[in-house]
Amino acid sequence: MIKIKNLEASIDDKTILKGIDMEIPAGEVHVIMGRNGSGKSTLANVIAGNEAYEVDGGSISMNDTDITEMSIENRALEGIFLCFQYPVAIPGVGMAYFLRSALNAHRKHQGKDEMDALEFLNNAKAILSELGLDDSFLKRSINDGFSGGEKKKSEILQLLTINPKLAVLDETDSGLDVDALRTVAKGVNKFKNDNNSVLIITHYQRLLNYIKPDVVHLMIDGKIVESGDMSLVEKVEKDGYSWLEK
Amino acid sequence: MVDKNQQVIDKTLEQEYKYGFTTDIDQTKFDPGLNEEVITKLSKIKNEPKWLLEWRLKAFKNWKKMSEPTWAKIEYEPIDYQALSYYAAPKQKKNDSLDDVDPEILETYNKLGISLDEQKRLEGVAVDAVFDSVSIATTFKDELAKHGIIFCSFSEAVHDHPELIKKYLGSVIPATDNYFAALNSAVFSDGSFVYIPKGVRCPMELSTYFRINATNTGQFERTLIVADEGSYVSYLEGCTAPMRDENQLHAACVELVAHKDATIKYSTIQNWYSGDKEGKGGIYNFVTKRGTCLGDNSKISWTQVETGSAITWKYPSVIMQGDNSVGEFYSVAVTKNKQQADTGTKMIHMGKNTKSTIITKGISAGEGQNTYRGGVKILKNAENAQNFSQCDSILIGDKCGAHTFPYIDVKNPSAKMEHEATTSSIGEDQLFYCNQRGIKLDDAVSMIVNGFCKEVFEELPMEFAVEAKQLIEVTLENSVG
Numbered sequence: 001m002i003k004i005k006n007l008e009a010s011i012d013d014k015t016i017l018k019g020i021d022m023e024i025p026a027g028e029v030h031v032i033m034g035r036n037g038s039g040k041s042t043l044a045n046v047i048a049g050n051e052a053y054e055v056d057g058g059s060i061s062m063n064d065t066d067i068t069e070m071s072i073e074n075r076a077l078e079g080i081f082l083c084f085q086y087p088v089a090i091p092g093v094g095m096a097y098f099l100r101s102a103l104n105a106h107r108k109h110q111g112k113d114e115m116d117a118l119e120f121l122n123n124a125k126a127i128l129s130e131l132g133l134d135d136s137f138l139k140r141s142i143n144d145g146f147s148g149g150e151k152k153k154s155e156i157l158q159l160l161t162i163n164p165k166l167a168v169l170d171e172t173d174s175g176l177d178v179d180a181l182r183t184v185a186k187g188v189n190k191f192k193n194d195n196n197s198v199l200i201i202t203h204y205q206r207l208l209n210y211i212k213p214d215v216v217h218l219m220i221d222g223k224i225v226e227s228g229d230m231s232l233v234e235k236v237e238k239d240g241y242s243w244l245e246k
Numbered sequence: 247m248v249d250k251n252q253q254v255i256d257k258t259l260e261q262e263y264k265y266g267f268t269t270d271i272d273q274t275k276f277d278p279g280l281n282e283e284v285i286t287k288l289s290k291i292k293n294e295p296k297w298l299l300e301w302r303l304k305a306f307k308n309w310k311k312m313s314e315p316t317w318a319k320i321e322y323e324p325i326d327y328q329a330l331s332y333y334a335a336p337k338q339k340k341n342d343s344l345d346d347v348d349p350e351i352l353e354t355y356n357k358l359g360i361s362l363d364e365q366k367r368l369e370g371v372a373v374d375a376v377f378d379s380v381s382i383a384t385t386f387k388d389e390l391a392k393h394g395i396i397f398c399s400f401s402e403a404v405h406d407h408p409e410l411i412k413k414y415l416g417s418v419i420p421a422t423d424n425y426f427a428a429l430n431s432a433v434f435s436d437g438s439f440v441y442i443p444k445g446v447r448c449p450m451e452l453s454t455y456f457r458i459n460a461t462n463t464g465q466f467e468r469t470l471i472v473a474d475e476g477s478y479v480s481y482l483e484g485c486t487a488p489m490r491d492e493n494q495l496h497a498a499c500v501e502l503v504a505h506k507d508a509t510i511k512y513s514t515i516q517n518w519y520s521g522d523k524e525g526k527g528g529i530y531n532f533v534t535k536r537g538t539c540l541g542d543n544s545k546i547s548w549t550q551v552e553t554g555s556a557i558t559w560k561y562p563s564v565i566m567q568g569d570n571s572v573g574e575f576y577s578v579a580v581t582k583n584k585q586q587a588d589t590g591t592k593m594i595h596m597g598k599n600t601k602s603t604i605i606t607k608g609i610s611a612g613e614g615q616n617t618y619r620g621g622v623k624i625l626k627n628a629e630n631a632q633n634f635s636q637c638d639s640i641l642i643g644d645k646c647g648a649h650t651f652p653y654i655d656v657k658n659p660s661a662k663m664e665h666e667a668t669t670s671s672i673g674e675d676q677l678f679y680c681n682q683r684g685i686k687l688d689d690a691v692s693m694i695v696n697g698f699c700k701e702v703f704e705e706l707p708m709e710f711a712v713e714a715k716q717l718i719e720v721t722l723e724n725s726v727g
Contacts, residue, residue: 052678090676092700092701093697101683
């Protein structure tokens with residue numbers, strides 16, 4: 001699915017990623033954990049193509065297509081979806097309109113017909129009810145006045161509507177109460193199948209109690225220093241990260 | 247990101263003005279120059295009564311003593327009023343049948359998307375088409391007459407309804423009101439007149455479509471709308487002009503009178519030619535628009551979408567004379583390239599419990615300068631007056647400017663005033679968010695800007711809200727930011 005080779009990236013001339021190597025095959029869920037400032041969110045943003053960051057070396061490819069230089073929207077259309085840590089509000093732009101525009105941009109790219117309003121609405125309503133959201137959610141402006149939980153659920157609604165190949169969850173679990181966390185996890189589990197992949201960036205084990213990862217990576221100072229199974233998460237919860245430092 | 251966006255902006259700004267064609271027709275046109283003789287000749291061509299000629303000449307006399315206002319935040323080469331022609335009209339005279347209208351002119355309106363053929367018109371919209379200095383045709387007149395509604399060109403109204411014109415002309419904007427209003431009063435050539443009788447709700451949208459075609463000609467139209475007691479009317483004006491290298495002057499006056507319990511909703515979609523990228527050419531748009539809520543419980547609502555003109559100088563205002571009367575101003579103003587807009591409103595509260603709302607959205611791109619200038623005045627006897635003002639600006643790119651000048655003058659302590667103002671750049675994070683969902687930059691910009699303007703677009707009649715949205719999309723295409 002996604003292959004990252006020796007990726008280096010910086011922002012405002014400050015190097016953040018110092019050679020990341022990682023491969024997530026289809027059907028797998030990977031997790032990245034690490035301290036604040038270790039470069040986890042930078043990695044998520046660089047994968048999505050955020051132009052605030054400069055790629056200084058290495059490459060990213062999706063299904064053997066090099067996307068390192070690709071525009072944000074084109075890599076989105078290639079199947080990369082970022083669940084934002086802080087989704088931005090766009091006042092006056094309705095959820096339904098936004099979501100349908102996004103979906104149809106993807107459908108068009110895939111050579112499919114645009115989804116008509118009725119089919120879209122039925123689809124969206126089904127997802128909303130699973131997320132415990134009211135239909136009126138679609139009439140609100142994107143992320144405008146949303147609570148923390150609503151913002152994250154809105155990201156999951158978009159994930160399930162667009163149905164990308166790779167979902168990158170950037171601290172989607174932070175700031176959620178237990179019920180909201182379960183709902184979000186349910187959404188992610190519904191999304192994942194043998195043909196797509198999930199990359200979860202988190203500080204805590206709690207989301208991983210609901211979504212079982214195949215591989216866990218630990219990141220320190222812009223590098224992945226350890227990869228393994230769920231036992232790594234337990235070790236971090238218990239001992240922190242200092243044992244990884246030489 | 248910023249660089250790329252700037253490129254996109256620049257690209258958009260190269261977008262061609264699609265209404266920029268000219269129409270080749272036989273026309274009667276005055277030689278350039280302005281004096282008593284020209285005004286007398288104009289009045290004579292229009293076969294006007296003596297009182298109107300005198301009114302014009304008096305305005306002219308006053309105008310000569312006045313000087314061009316300089317307080318607005320706009321810069322332009324001095325206008326040579328003697329170099330302009332004050333009358334241009336297609337040779338064929340207006341007739342009752344469309345068959346008599348020059349086919350070239352009909353074609354012009356067709357190209358602009360305005361069919362003057364009633365059969366083909368959008369249902370529920372009557373149009374008065376003003377071409378340079380004269381009205382070409384007015385549709386649905388007979389249908390409207392059944393309700394006692396008068397909708398005709400100003401020139402016709404002078405002949406057919408002199409008592410109404412005499413009573414209301416200059417009653418809201420005196421001939422000496424300001425430099426451009428005085429000029430208009432002296433030389434206005436045509437425009438629209440609307441009268442809605444007592445208790446009548448106008449069954450369709452009324453609209454006037456202004457087209458400047460001739461070169462070196464000023465367009466000075468005059469619109470007068472009177473809504474008698476308990477009546478309702480929704481009126482819309484649209485404007486376009488060919489692309490020409492020289493600047494053209496447009497100095498209009500619009501007067502609205504709302505009697506007791508009457509409502510007038512006036513919407514404008516202004517898309518005059520704005521000049522090229524270097525700021526060459528474009529319309530100088532100096533317009534005076536004012537309405538009086540004469541009776542109790544009356545309401546006047548202005549909605550404007552200003553995307554064109556090299557210079558826009560306009561402040562649609564409401565004088566709330568009647569008790570419980572309401573004044574509203576909703577505005578979207580877009581400036582790009584070297585366009586300059588100094589626009590806003592004046593809300594004058596005279597009656598008790600009067601209420602005004604001001605919502606403005608300024609969008610600046612390229613090197614555009616966008617100024618909101620608004621005054622709220624609460625007079626001594628205006629008990630419990632209320633005003634809410636919200637002025638938002640959005641900047642696209644880093645070479646443009648947004649400015650806000652609110653003036654507040656409260657003479658009655660019971661007044662309630664609220665003012666909010668925001669200025670923001672179109673967010674890189676908003677664009678990233680949209681792009682990450684597969685939405686292209688252009689589409690993202692128009693989506694964000696349209697969202698920003700939503701409160702104003704919601705005030706437009708439905709048919710025109712769609713037009714306004716598309717206009718913004720075309721105007722800002724490739725423009726971001």
